[in-house]
Amino acid sequence: MKVSSIPSILLVSMILLPVSVSEVLGTLQPKVEILYPPDNAILYNQTVVVTGYASSRESNLTLMIWSVEGEIGSYTRNSTIDPPTRFMNFMIPVSLFPGRNIITVTFIDECHLEGSDSVLVLYVSNTPPSIPGKPSGPTSGEVGVTYRYTTNTSDPDGDRVRYGWDWNGDNIVDEWSEFLESGSLCSTSHTWSEEGVYHVKVKAQDEYGLESGWSENLTVTIVSSANQPPFTPTITGPTTGRVGNRYEYTFNAVDPEGDKIYYYIDWGDNTSSGWIGPYSSGEDVIVSHSFSVQGTYTVRAKARDVSGAESNWGELVVTMPYYVYLQSLLRNSIFTRFLVLLGDMR
Ligand SMILES: [Ca+2]
Ligand SMILES: [Ca+2]
Numbered sequence: 001m002k003v004s005s006i007p008s009i010l011l012v013s014m015i016l017l018p019v020s021v022s023e024v025l026g027t028l029q030p031k032v033e034i035l036y037p038p039d040n041a042i043l044y045n046q047t048v049v050v051t052g053y054a055s056s057r058e059s060n061l062t063l064m065i066w067s068v069e070g071e072i073g074s075y076t077r078n079s080t081i082d083p084p085t086r087f088m089n090f091m092i093p094v095s096l097f098p099g100r101n102i103i104t105v106t107f108i109d110e111c112h113l114e115g116s117d118s119v120l121v122l123y124v125s126n127t128p129p130s131i132p133g134k135p136s137g138p139t140s141g142e143v144g145v146t147y148r149y150t151t152n153t154s155d156p157d158g159d160r161v162r163y164g165w166d167w168n169g170d171n172i173v174d175e176w177s178e179f180l181e182s183g184s185l186c187s188t189s190h191t192w193s194e195e196g197v198y199h200v201k202v203k204a205q206d207e208y209g210l211e212s213g214w215s216e217n218l219t220v221t222i223v224s225s226a227n228q229p230p231f232t233p234t235i236t237g238p239t240t241g242r243v244g245n246r247y248e249y250t251f252n253a254v255d256p257e258g259d260k261i262y263y264y265i266d267w268g269d270n271t272s273s274g275w276i277g278p279y280s281s282g283e284d285v286i287v288s289h290s291f292s293v294q295g296t297y298t299v300r301a302k303a304r305d306v307s308g309a310e311s312n313w314g315e316l317v318v319t320m321p322y323y324v325y326l327q328s329l330l331r332n333s334i335f336t337r338f339l340v341l342l343g344d345m346r
């Protein structure tokens with residue numbers, strides 16, 4: 001090559017010359033600065049819009065030259081500045097070569113002084129993921145209940161992808177999944193807090209940031225939450241008593257919606273009330289019962305509203321027969337025997 005035949009000392013001085021001119025002339029040279037892309041940027045689009053500005057203190061800028069020097073090719077373009085100006089912003093769309101590219105922008109002024117700026121960028125060829133499939137999952141549901149939706153897509157480059165869900169149809173991603181292997185199923189759950197008709201859609205983004213378009217909508221109708229069961233009933237009444245005596249027990253449950261309530265009482269002695277009612281929500285329901293055998297019983301009651309929603313069990317532990325138990329204690333005591341003896345003497 002011709003360049004190699006030039007004595008190396010001359011080559012050095014040729015390289016140093018513009019620097020020394022720059023130092024001597026300083027501000028006279030056009031000043032050029034590339035603002036975008038930044039030096040060492042990694043770009044995934046073949047076309048990049050190079051932006052920046054150029055200025056000249058002493059004379060007008062007349063010519064703009066830009067060049068792209070890649071690993072497998074290079075090109076240079078230019079454009080005259082008409083009318084010539086002291087300052088201008090530039091936006092130059094340039095096409096990159098795969099791999100490393102040096103982008104240089106040069107301005108020349110009326111005095112034939114030139115100034116330039118360069119950036120080194122890496123262009124990684126990339127294709128966005130394909131549009132994900134229409135979300136699959138329930139199309140109706142209730143407020144506060146969690147539902148699961150699935151979709152999937154693939155990336156032509158085999159890149160990992162993450163999925164951006166738009167749960168409310170406003171074209172804004174509300175939730176991103178983790179990055180998943182290209183082609184694998186994405187399963188995400190969602191809970192709506194208000195009733196309404198929602199258009200659920202999803203898009204995919206590869207690990208280099210390229211995004212697909214939106215999927216088809218899945219329309220989901222969410223209604224207000226279902227009927228709530230009554231709260232657990234309270235049970236009040238005597239916890240000790242005498243076998244064979246009837247005692248009154250009070251049952252009370254409240255339904256969140258104020259629904260009328262049925263009660264089921266399990267007396268703990270293998271008898272039950274069956275379903276009784278309906279009664280008003282919060283109304284005291286008094287039911288009497290007698291226990292025929294001595295022992296400790298767990299009285300349980302549950303409430304059911306008119307729509308069939310059942311509460312948890314309420315409980316009250318009852319000991320029977322307190323009185324008879326005391327009597328038998330007395331019977332076995334010396335004191336009782338004495339009384340019995342007295343009785344026998346009569
Ligand atoms: Ca890709
Ligand atoms: Ca949204």
Ligand SMILES: [Ca+2]
Binds near residue numbers: 228255256257258305
């Ligand atoms: Ca209810």
